[in-house]
Amino acid sequence: MAQTGAGQRLVRKIGGSHVVWFHESNRWVEFREPAWVVYRSLIKGEKEPATTRLLGQRYGLPPSEARRFYNEIAGAIKESENKAESSARQGPAKQKQSTSPLPSGPARQRTKTRRYSANSKTFSITYGSPAAEYYLHRPLAHLETDNDGSTELSLMAEDNDDDPGMLKHKVYNAICNHIHGMNEKEWMCHIHA
Secondary structure (H helix, E strand, O other), rough: OEEEEOOEEEEEOOOOOEEEEEEEOOOEEOOOOHHHHHHHHHHHHOOHHHHHHHHHHHHHHHHHOOOOOHHHHHHHHHHHHHHHHHHHOOOHHHOOOOOOOOOOOOOOOOEEEEEEEEOOEEEEEEEEHHHHHHHHHHHHHHHEEEOOOOOEEEEEEOOOOOOOOHEEEEEEHHHHHHHOOOOHHHHOOOOOO
């Protein structure tokens, strides 16, 4: 656990990403390269010029683009820390909880299709929003395949429900039925760990 000015952090490496738990806001945030470089430099207390130089060298960014990227990531991290600190000062009665860890608005309107393979069965999921992809893809990421041939099952996942757990339930049931060649009436129950 790393200690910062804003509190404790728990970091786990998952694939090519680092996932950080922010204690104050009880949130997990995924950092991929090069955002991870910026986060790590902030934790170490390194100055902006050194980090932007590193970003420029490692990723071939011009100095102005490296500075812009650094400021954008550092600003988002500091803003989230300030929000967490002000929420802690206000107390639990005034804290407002969001049902989605992702921003609302036009950015949520894109779709993305990912293909998966399990038990020699293929399926694809078209995510109707970044939130749907956030909730569903991470547990399925190890099943993702580059095979862009035909799929035997295609699902559309949108975060219309306020409950992301219900969205997961519906999609995972359809996937289990497909993989095992069963229908919903044939299952006694689903047990997972």
